[in-house]
Amino acid sequence: MTAPTPATSATPATPLSYAHGTSATELLGDTVGRSLDRAIAAWPDREALVDVAAGARWTYAEFGSAVDRLARGFLGLGVAKGDRVGIWAVNCAEWVLTQYATARIGAIMVNINPAYRAHELEYVLNQAGISVLVASQTHKTSDYRAMVDAVHAKCPRLRSVHYIGDGSWDVLLDAAATVTEEQLHALEAELSCDDPVNIQYTSGTTGFPKGAVLSHHNILNNGYFVGEMIAYSEQDRVCIPVPFYHCFGMVMGNLAATSHGACMVIPAPSFDPAATLRAVQEERCTSLYGVPTMFIAELNLPGFASYDLSTLRTGIMAGSPCPVEVMKRVVAEMNMAEVSICYGMTETSPVSTQTRRDDDLERRTGTVGRVMPHIEVKVVDPVTGVTLPRGEAGELCTRGYSVMLGYWDEPEKTAEAIDAGRWMHTGDLAVMREDGYVQIVGRIKDMIIRGGENVYPREIEEFLYAHPKIADVQVVGVPDERYGEEILACVIPRDPDDTPTLEQITEFCRERLAHYKIPRRLEILTDFPMTVSGKVRKVELRRRYGVE
Template structure:
C-alpha cells in the first residue's frame, strides 16, 4: 500500500516561548554593537543597542498616548525604518499592529480602519501617485474609532516621540509582564479575489517562531545582512525578513521604499549583503537589467524566493550569476504566518524548482481529496493542508470565515492543489480555482508555464483558462516577449508544443502583453487575466 501524503517536521531545535519584545531584548544583549537596521535611501543606520533604544522610545510614546494592550494600531506605509520601529514597539506594549497595503485606495482603507477598529494610524505622507494624508482626511469622519494619525516624515512623528520619556520604563516592564506569547499581535489583510479582504490574526508565537525557523533553515547568524526589497506590510517582509533577522542577530537592509531592481542590486553591493529576497518576477527584473553584470554580488550566499513558482532557467541564473548557491524556496500563506514548506540549503536544482520544499520543524502537512477530505496517497494531487504553531488565531471578528478555512482538527485548508512526493517534498500544481477543466481533462497551468519558459522568444508567461462553448474552457497563454519587436505567433507557440505536450494542454489562444496585472506583493493577478480575455 502506498504511503499517505502526510509529513511532520521534526527538528532538534525547540520552539521559542518568548514574546517578540523579549526576543528582541535578548538580541540587543547578545549583539549590541552589530548593525541591526540600515536604510539605504536615507543613509540611516542602527546598531542593535541603538535599535533597541529607538524601539523603547517609541514604546514609551505609545504608552504616553494611552495605547492599551489589545488596541489596534495601523501602519499604512511603504518600506522605511519607522515601519520596523512600529512593528517592534507595538509588540512591546501588547498592541495589535494592523498592516495596511500601501496600494489601498480610500474605500479599502476605510474598510480596514473600521473592520479592525484602528485607534492610532501611522501613515506615509505620499508615495508615487498616493497622497495618504488626503485619503485619510476623506475617510476619517466615517471611522469613529480612529483617534489619531501620525505621518512618517512629518513633524507629527517627532512630536509623538517626545510624549514618551525614560521614566516610563517601569510601566513598560509592567506591561510586558502581562503579555503572553499567544496574544494576538498582528492583523494582516489577505487579498480575497471576491469581496473585502479578511484579517488574518497572528500571535507572537505564530510569527516569531516562523521567522526564526525560516532563518534557521538557511543558517542565519549575526554575520548575515539581509536585503529586503519585498513589502513589509506582507509576511514576506516583516516575518521572513525582519523577524528572521532579529531572532538571529542579523542586519535588515532596506534598499528602497518599494521595489526597484537597480536600487536592490546597488544595496546588495554597497552593504555587502549575504541574503536577498524576492518573488520570481523581482529576480527576473534584476537579471534583465542592462548593466546587471556590472554589480558586485559576490557577498551573496543565500536568500528566499517565494510568492509564486520559480522557473528553472531563472533559478539557474540566480545560483550561477547572483552567487546564491544556498537560495531557498518557501511556500506559505498569510494565515500560516506564513511559511510551512521550505527547501533546504543543500537541495539540488530540481528540488528547488520542481518543489516548494518539505515541511518545517514542528509543523504538519497533508494532501487531501478536496471533496471528502481523505488523505491522498503520495504522488496524487489534492488540497494541501497545514497544522501546527503557525496556524492563525482566526480571521478578525469573522468566526464563520475562520471555520470555513480552519477545520475542527485545526488544519488550515490552503486552496492549493499539491502533490507530495515519496521523499516528502511537495509540488504545487495550481490553485483549486486556477485549475483548467477542458472537456473533462484537468489541466494545471503551472506545468504548461514551466514548459513554455524554455521557448527562446518568451521572457515571462502566464497560462489561464477562458470559457469555450464546446470544451467548457480552453487554454490561453499570456506572453511577455523577450524582444517586443519580434513577438511570438500562435503558430510558433503551437509548433513548439507539438508532440511534447498532450494535445489538450496546448494553448489554443495567445496574447502578447507588455506587463502582467500584479498585486503589490508581486503575484500575478490571474483572475484579472481570465476576466479580461474571457470574451
C-alpha cells in the same frame, strides 16, 4: 486468528501524503519583544537595521532604544494592550520600529497595503477598529494624507494619525516623555507569547478582505525557523526589497534577522532593481529576498555584471514558481548557491514548506520544498477529507504552531478555513512526492496570483458591476510569462454597440482598486459558458483565453 487489516487507498509501498517536521531545535516561547532583548544583549554593537534611502543605520543597542522610545510614545497616546495600531506605509525604518514597538506593548499592529485606495483603507480601518494610524505621506502616485482625510470622518474609532517625517510623527515620539522605562517593562512582563500581535488582510471571496490574526508565537517561530533553514547568524546581512506589509518582509525578513542577530537592510521604499543591487554591493549583504519577477528584473538590468554580488550566499524566493533558467542564473551569476524556495500563506505565518540549503536544482524549481520543523502537512481529498497516497493531487492542509488564531471578528469564516482538528485548509491543490517534497499544481478556488499578490476575482467583479457599460463580468487568471498570472475581465456589455474599452476599465479602476487588481486584458462576450446548474464555467474561460 487476527482480523484482516482494512483495505486503504495506500499500500505500505505508497505512503500517505502526510509529513511532520521533526526537529531537535525547540520552538521559541518568547514574545517578539523578549526575542529582541536577547539579540540586543548578545550583539549590542552589531548593526541591526540599515535604511539605505534615508542614509540611516542602527546597532542593536540603538535599535532597541529607538523601539523603546516609540513604544512609550504609543503608551503616552493611550494605546493599550489589544488596541489596533495601523501601519500604512512603504518600506522604511519607521515601519520596522512600529512593528517591534507595538509588539513590546501588546498592541496589535494592522498591516495595510500601501497600494490600497481610499475605499479599501476605510474598510480596514473600520473592520479592525484601528485607533492610531502610522502612515507615509506620499509615494509615487499615492497621496496618503489626502486619502486619510477623505475617510477619517467615516472611521469613528480612529483617534490620531501620525505621518512619517512630519510634525505628527514628532508628536508620537514626544509622548514617550510621559511614560517611564519601568512602566514599559512592567507592561511587557505581563504579555504572553500566545497574545495576538499582528493582523494581515487577505483578499476575500466575498469582495472584502479578511484579517488573519497572528500571535507572537506564530510569527516569531516562523521567522526563526525560516532563518534556521538557511543558516542565519549574527554575521548575516539581509537585503529585503519585498514589502513589509506582507509576511515575506516582516516575518521571513525582519523576524528571521533579529532572532539570529542579523542585520536588516532596506534598499528602497518600494522595489527598485538597481537600488537593490546597489544595496547588496554597498552593504555587503549575504542574503537577498524576492519574488521571481524581482530576480528577473535584477538579472536583466543593463550593467548587471558590474555589480559586486560576491558577498551573497543565500536568499529566499517565494510568491510563485521559479523558472529553471532563472534559478540557474540566480545561483551562478548572483552567487546565491544556497537560495531557498518557500511556500505558505498569510494564515500560516506564512511558511509551511521550504527547500533546504543543499537541495538540487530540480527540487528548487520543481517543488516548494518539504515540511518545516514543528509543522505538519497533508494532502487530502477535497470532498471526503481523507489523506491521499503520495503522488495524488488534493488539497494541501497544514497544522501546527503557525496556524493563525483566526480571522478578526469573523468566527464563521475562521471555521470555514480551520477544521475541528486545527488543520488549515489552504485551498491549494498539491502533490506530495515520494521524497516528501511538495508540488503546487493549482488552486481549488479561483484565486489569481499575480507577481506574488493574491487576487480574488469576486472582489474585482463586484466592483466592475458598477461600470455603466457593463452588464455582467467574470474575472479569471490567465498565464503570463512575467507575472505568473495576469487578470482577464470577460465582459458582457449593456449595449453591444457601445462596448467598454480596456482603457476605460483601467481608468474606472485606477482610483478605487490597488494597481495589482486592475485587469490587464479584456474580452467582450455575448454570453458565458455555463454548467447545467447555471454556474459560470470559469475553467472554460481560462482554457479559452489562456495559453497553457
